[in-house]
Amino acid sequence: MAEPSREEMLGWVERIAKYCADTDGLPLIAGRILGWLTVCDPPEQSAAEIAEAIGASRASLTTNLRLLSSVGFLSQLTKPGNRTVYYQVDDDAWEKVVQRQVESLTSLGEIMRDGMELVGGSQKRGARIRAAHEVFGWLDKVFANAPPLPSAGRANRTQKEK
Amino acid sequence: MAEPSREEMLGWVERIAKYCADTDGLPLIAGRILGWLTVCDPPEQSAAEIAEAIGASRASLTTNLRLLSSVGFLSQLTKPGNRTVYYQVDDDAWEKVVQRQVESLTSLGEIMRDGMELVGGSQKRGARIRAAHEVFGWLDKVFANAPPLPSAGRANRTQKEK
DNA sequence: CAGTTGTTTCAGTGAAGAATGAAGTAGCTA
């Protein structure tokens, strides 16, 4: 298996960044960081290295690394006798992305439930919202029947590497 | 069942609008329109009526009504001997919202597949992206096992009311 | 042909926020 070229990797990173920006409202640079850290070698990288790779300023890196860490997508890693902080993506970062999307749908379902209560689902005027509400009932069912997430099998060995 | 007060309705509309703006990147006013049309009485309303209800300018209404129509969330309705155009939400508008979210996740899954191909999922450096990829495999399975959408039962009787 | 009504276009305003350079801070080394 040939090593991927830097260009190929950056192309892929850019797709990820675009996705994050478009659908998650994340800053472009945050998306690039996330993308880069999922394919780079080695997995842990300093802010400076990342900045160089994706072509962003250090200041931006500070801001966005904090953002990603606070949401729990990244973990930090320090090495003895070295002031540099290394960052790496959590193994289940992307799972969190998915979970967040699913949860947001769930919350929309709750709003619909409230709406139905508000206008009375049985009346004529409730037809539209009743249709909407059914969709979320369907969604609930889909996830109720779902197999457990893959991460359930993986212990949370992220972070701790004693 | 008591009629909901205008205030209650507007409060609910605002929740919907916030959701749409936050997670779908829709303009606030578009979200308000969508929300209002989901609970208003009667279901079909003129641009002027909507503008009055949600407190927006007619110009904004034009813009956002076109936006919502182009995405297929609204349908238009005219009455003989009346120049006014009435708008109403499609019965499956909210289903489309859900579908769009799901599709966006699917597309993310494709990006991950490409990424794994890029770095080689078997190598050490592929551990992170392999974990990500598994999540999307899981997602696929979840929807593969899913019951059909409720709209499959409902004929598309929107639009046509002969 | 005027007059009325409903809708659309257009240019402008304001606000939000991404990204940066430069200055500042903190920790290690000699």
Place this chain on the structure above:
DNA sequence: TAGCTACTTCATTCTTCACTGAAACAACTG
């Protein structure tokens, strides 16, 4: 203590975009 080096904060620039008022437009009525 002086001098690096890694990182952070701050103030600023720049862009984007929702929203609006005013004017233009189109269709119908008498």
